[in-house]
Amino acid sequence: MTQGTVRRAGRRLSRSRELRNNGVVKNVGAARETPTGTPQEELATGERSTRNRVARSILDHGQSTVAELAGRLGLTQAAVRRHLDALVADGVVEARERRVYGARTRGRPAKVFTLTDCGRDAFDQSYDTLAMDALRWIAEREGGDEAVAAFARARIAAQSAAYRKAVEQAAPEQRTEALAKALSADGYAATARSAPTGEQLCQHHCPVAHVAEQFPQLCEAETEFFAELLGTHVQRLATIAHGDGVCTTFIPKTSTTKAPAATAPGTPKISDTTHNASASTAGRNPA
Structure with a gap:
């Protein structure tokens, strides 16, 4: 995330x-004997x-x-x-x-x-429990699942400036790689690799995976943002929150891929078209 x-x-x-x-x-290997x-x-x-x-x-x-x-x-x-x-x-x-x-x-x-x-x-904390309690409160008091989805989109919007800048400055064929580097700089161990008909963006770490298990809207909002940022439909193939080893997003190669729309830093708008195109598989493994 x-x-x-x-x-x-x-x-x-x-x-x-x-x-x-x-x-x-830490050091897994053949045990070395001390003199004793x-x-x-x-x-x-x-x-x-x-x-x-x-x-x-x-x-x-x-x-x-x-x-x-x-x-x-x-x-x-x-x-x-x-x-x-x-x-x-x-x-x-x-x-x-x-x-x-x-x-x-x-x-x-x-x-x-x-x-x-x-x-x-480094010691046990209760942040996950606190986050889930807060999201349940939002769902119960402010409008159900759609209220949680609105919160998730607002959260992404507030954090998106660095990712948008990195992608906008990259050549079209290097945008997925640029996004992966920006995510890695934030601790998500992200990589981009070629696929037969496109690319795969892989995130090997998710700091909110436990919360996303209960609230897939967090994954859905992220997927929507990736689609808007890269200017094309994307498909979430796997998520850590769903039990997979890595969050994997497929970005197809298309001749109609557009540059990301210019938006004021920190306030991106996730379009309804992007939401409809991506949310059907966001946060879930379609397999």
Whole structure:
């Protein structure tokens, strides 16, 4: 889905998996033995498990000093510092000086460590539930499915300026590739590839897939926007929300493909013709 606020999605996903799953091993391959006979992969897994405990302790107890973390986790301060250094390097934790209230004592204030916004996002959040609750409220109070569809189109319109600019500046035969690059810059890992009678736009990541499972209007609005932007009918062949591995949109080669209509930045108008041509398969796998 097109969403300008997800530039760090790939980075957060990686940290999310690491923090939530203590058994993750990034380097998959033949286990290498340490001099003591312990597989290196087991040591790496243990390191990540302890690092996760350090981050979780900060989440549960708030900003913490090295001494406080060592006491809570039963680790040496040297071990805690080593894990904190790694978490800081990953952007999960940041160091601050502890605010002193009242008279300042001699010596430097103790350094405390706190989670960054990115680090906090690595733990379980309820954004999907919140979004679905909001869309249900819109459907119940503001006009049913059509109200949700109107919201989805308005959302796309508000986020479309960068995509429109990228496509308008590209040659006609390079517009799909230009759109894929713009989507990738927003964290959607999009690619464009040739097909026998056209091209396929593939999005390998969807940050709102769980919400789109319940509200396919999000996929439909995106498909409508792609059709308008590329100046031709497009067909959604598969979606992550439907259970497919990738969102795939087919763009046919036609001699009547037109350049996208000039529109004020940030306020594109999705035409009724585009809506009728594309919505029949948007958000669903026709197979």
